[in-house]
Amino acid sequence: MTAGVACAAALAALTAGSAHAAAPAPHWALKNTGTPDMRFRGLAAVDRHTAWLAGTAGTVLRTGDGGTTWRNVSPPGAGDLQFRDVEAFDARSAVVLAIGEGEASRVYRTDDGGATWTESFRNSDPAAFYDCMTFFDRRHGLAMSDPVDGRFRILSTADGGRSWRVLPGTGMPAALDGEAGFAASGQCLVASGPKDAWLATGGGAHARVLHTADRGLTWTAADTPVPAGDPAKGVFGLAFRDRAHGLAVGGDYRPDQTSPRAGAVTRDGGRTWRSAPTPPPAYRSGVAWLPHSRTAALAVGPTGTDLTTDGGRTWRTVDTGSYDTVDCTPDLSCWAAGEQGRAARLER
Template sequence: MKVLLVCLLLFGLCSCKSEAPLKSRNISEVEIETLLQDSLLNVRALEIDGDGFGFATSNGEIGVQGFTLPSGINSPDSIVLREIAKKTIQLKHDSIIPNFRSLSINDKGGFLLSISSPTLLYRAGVDSLKLVYKETHPKAFYDSMDFWNDQEGIAIGDPTDDCMSIIITRDGGETWTKLSCDDLPKAKEGEAAFAASDTNIAIVGDHTWVATGGKASRILFSPDKGITWEVFETPIIQGKETTGMYSLDFYDENNGFAIGGDYTKPNDTLNNKIRTIDGGKTWQVVANGKGPGYRSCVQYIPNSNAKELVAVGFKGIDYSNDSGESWKHLSNEGFYTIRFLNDSVAYAAGKGRISKLIFKE
């Protein structure tokens, strides 16, 4: 029962990119407030809404903090929900502890996706926790998940055949269907993706971009919510299993940014940051040989006209106010993933903690 109640709290969580009047600025520091700390905590799946956040861990735990209960909950369980919101709850499937790397939501509930075989995708609804997709292929490994709207969503993973694995729902997450390789671009040898920060997928309207990585690192693009696909080459570093794009974000239908590198050589700064201004058709290397080395997540700051970016990784936090041409190192504090609440506040998660980040000029 407690698992079902805490899952209910994930219902309604979402990341937010609200628009407001633009302002020119230059962030010079970041204040870090630790909200949740535990040496066993390992978080790459994070979603926020309002002043709260939901998360899923590599140890099969889920939790929320600072979350306002959804309207309409008037049962005595509301008191219990408030208590559970302060804790983390362990999930198991038979004897398997899921390694969660992806978390997404819509008005139907919260969705939690584990990585390796058996891949487990749960829907946490108002009154139930349901396993809605399971994949037992020995090569199954899912990296990221997102939704176009309340009914349609997508998750991507490494190839099990000769294409990237892509599953799609059209019924609010009740059922998921894996696309045939006949309908997808063929994967190159050694091409896969990284489950580093749940940011391999970027969605703007009906447009969808998927970042691959490894020995080949390309962009898969769909203009119609996953019905048709094409592929674009990128100049990011690639050629090894540990190289390529680790994170992707789009500000609008034209402006996008990707970051990565080689996590085994985190200080290398060559060819690990790329930008597009034509919707992903072509990409250019920026800040080559300078700025951050390997980073696992990059996000546009809201209301910045595609100018301001923040990148995080286990080597620290970096900021750009010129679309990635130059970067300022703000902190050595390491995180795996980040989500912005507004243009000055974000939540970040990583090994051992979840923190609130306040960016200041």
Template sequence: MTNRNPLIFSTLFFIISLFTFDVYAQNIILTDNNKPSNIRGLSVVDDKTAWISGSKGYIATTNDGGKTWIWEQVKGHEKSDFRDIEAFSDKEAVIMSSGTPALVLKTTNGGKTWEEKYHKTDSAYFFDAMDFINNQHGYILGDPINSKFFLLETKDGGETWTKVSNLPDALTGEACFAASGTCLRISSKNLFIVSGGKNSRMITFSIYNNIWSYADLPIIHNKASQGAFSIAIGRRQGIIVGGDYENDRKTDSIAATYPIRPFPFFNIPQKGPSGFQSCVEHIKGDVFLSTGTSGSNITHDGGKTWTKIDEASFNVCSKAKRGKLVLLAGNGGKIAIFKM
């Protein structure tokens, strides 16, 4: 019988224990459920304040870090599907409605009243996502019209919106998904769009140079239900997730990473998420969280390998702009807190 080295055995046991603790220390804790709204809009302001928006005109707010929520139905908009929201404080927020009419509303009193800032009854207008560089400068992305993606811009905190003159090209059968409000992301210098359908691409806009660039993604596509659904930007790399929402257990070609510099160069994970993911969020360092109808997954190595941490279906996840709070939300008014 071979003698075992106690030091080697102890070291190995310690490493395995650390790995096991790391995986199981990540918890998703449900705080609200069974509400008459499917949530896709989520904006976390800080460790106390967050807003959500959803179908049937519902919005909800929390001021205790997601433990309790106050629900309201926006008067006069009970049939609206508010697919995205951008909150700036516990008083001020902008919501965007997908479908017809295409709407943008703003509140400055914590959601007690809302003012209409944009309204289009033409069914060609379908809003997918909204993002802001800061509290004043933001964009709304819409599906293609006449082979161009639709894009609105505000420079006064959502008070007024104007159509961008230099619009990006859209290929035949290409569109974006209004699944989590994260097919559009903005950094200090660039605007990023990820698409799906017949094609799956990352479309990048240099805000200061006014130049668009296009890159094909190694994400499953060719069907209306397939493509890239979400993009998140970290310090060293970006991550894109998606898949096929009609076959949400399919794991092939549903995620990709790219280095911030040089760019673009896409990599496929060694071990990807466990199925379709509608949203990905940068948590810290090389840690990203993703979620979808197939469950939630986490990576600690910048997207090279993913671990499934929860089976529940969610549509969106988001981290505080100022703080560490991370929330998830989904259908049936489902809201949860992510702990690690």
């Protein structure tokens, strides 16, 4: 059985539930990265063979053999940086985002598989703190910062992350008191299609999702039912399978706190959100639609992985391992990554 067929079978069995109870259970198969001290919150899955990880201590890893081996392709001199997002176009081209106040927020791009990197953006505003980035295609993308002067700040690129410019803030609604994004999984800013993107927030009185239909020039904001009102609470991860259908996950990232209503669903492009009747049972930081599915998705967090097969209405736990982020690819592959150097691919 080829790797692609095996992964497709794993996804089919996972979504089928008890109908395939006698078959081998799909599971996250851990892939040894050799980096037990690292935490990878940035993940870009290209296909069943190729994936990029971005994490603590300026670390970037890449595999081209399905996770059997990993190559450390970290940018030189980045050891003091915290990479929280990576967006990859293929096995050779990728963009990574480092978070932090002032000059700690940076963007790097490689076109040779990580052999060399070019720093394409370094934040010069001490009030800015960049959290996430996303790409509409190989050229056009956005990155977002926590509010500066009362509004979320948006960076834009039209050349694949080789250069960036700050967009005018006139089209951005005012931020709530205490509102910010969460650099927890690289999924607080996501895109679907050529011009639509969504930005997830927390910390304010309401957990909101902001939407743009013009690549970041203008935004509208919608409240979600995910609890907020505290710097540790809000929406942490988003996933859209098209312009209309989206999922939001989050909660309270503190391990001693419960996370009720940790999932929400939209069917109108983020204009309105409804609570999942049976949400994930705990805080979740990452979410991804399963390949070519209209109803199935995975959500991950420090206490486990949950599956929905009805478009986000109900979730059930299918794994108890700790992961921060998840990503799936068109060739029927799903990957996850997290603390203690963890990386895994869904297999059976």
